[in-house]
Amino acid sequence: MTLISILIIISAYLLGSISSAILICKILDIPDPRYFGSKNPGATNIFRIAGYKIAILVILFDVLKGAIPIWLGYYLEISSNSLGITAIFSCLGHMYPIFFKFYGGKGVATAFGALTTINVNLSIIMISTWLLTVLSFGYSSLGAVISALIVPCYTWYFQPQYSLPTIIISSLVLIKHIVNIKRLWNHQEKRIWRN
Template sequence: MNTVLFVIAAYLIGSVSFAVVMSRLFGLSDPRTYGSGNPGATNVLRSGNKKAAIATLIGDAAKGWFAVWLALRLADRFGIDDTGIALVALAVFIGHLWPVFFRFVGGKGVATALGVLLGLNVWLGLATLATWLIVAYAFRYSSLAALIAAVFAPFYYGLLFGADEILFAVAAMSALLLFRHSKNISNLLAGKESRIGSKSGAAAKASAKKK
């Protein structure tokens, strides 16, 4: 019963969309209405507001980290085993993808997945983050960096800890992340994918109207 409660709580934590929350706080257009339509830090950056994008990135990563950290911290007290931790990790990630508070229209999960990985193990998260940074710096495509980092994340976990229930959760997150980036994959192959920092025309017009 405790595991079920932790999983539900993790899903609700994941359902808080910081892209939408921060956009409202900074007086920006809803990130679901411009650019890729994805409520995430990269799309918020297309509004031209770097502070809002950074706040979104930190918030989305923090909720993934917090849900896993809390479950690990309270695991012994409430009898949460590795299977429960794996389910909590998946639940907070799924909450971001399909948030109950925003009509199940969520982001693609890159920052939240990173937060989950950092919560599971700092070195696992840092290795995955380093992979994202290297690819993003080399090619200037956030989506490509996310795809490659997602592929490597389960490999890093297996290398560090071997095969267990949590490895399957990490692999499932990676699979879902790849699925959520299916349109980006098509755009990358067609040469139509937006590069990091490119400002959306719709976002620019909306910003101009508010000035």
């Protein structure tokens, strides 16, 4: 692994560690998402606290956190193995940010940003899977879980060299959703919109 690859991987983690949800809420004088709602600094909780416009802004920044390091890696022509590790570290930064005592979001948007940059077809299928699930059942967490379960299959079909990093990222997303999975199983999970 080259020095450039190592620097990009470190930068991916540090960029991922910048919590857009917390910073945007602070700038706009919105309650800190770590202390309200689900207490998760992610777009779904922001949607419930501050509405869809702020949630979209958070999603956009979180997607870019995953995409920018991959774009940079492509530009600097690092290896596919290094690109895969970069994607993993972007997500680790978002989930376990060094700037926020390692308490972060669940990594869905950042994972999407990283993986979508690898293949456009993959991004279309990921969005479709998430949207179809959420619109059908109303649970953002269920959309994330189902997407995480099947995205490695999509990756294997479109970009097989990234299968292992995708499996790792999907596993991290599922681990961060364990509480949601339990609530879904017990019919206690809140829908993204009220009934």
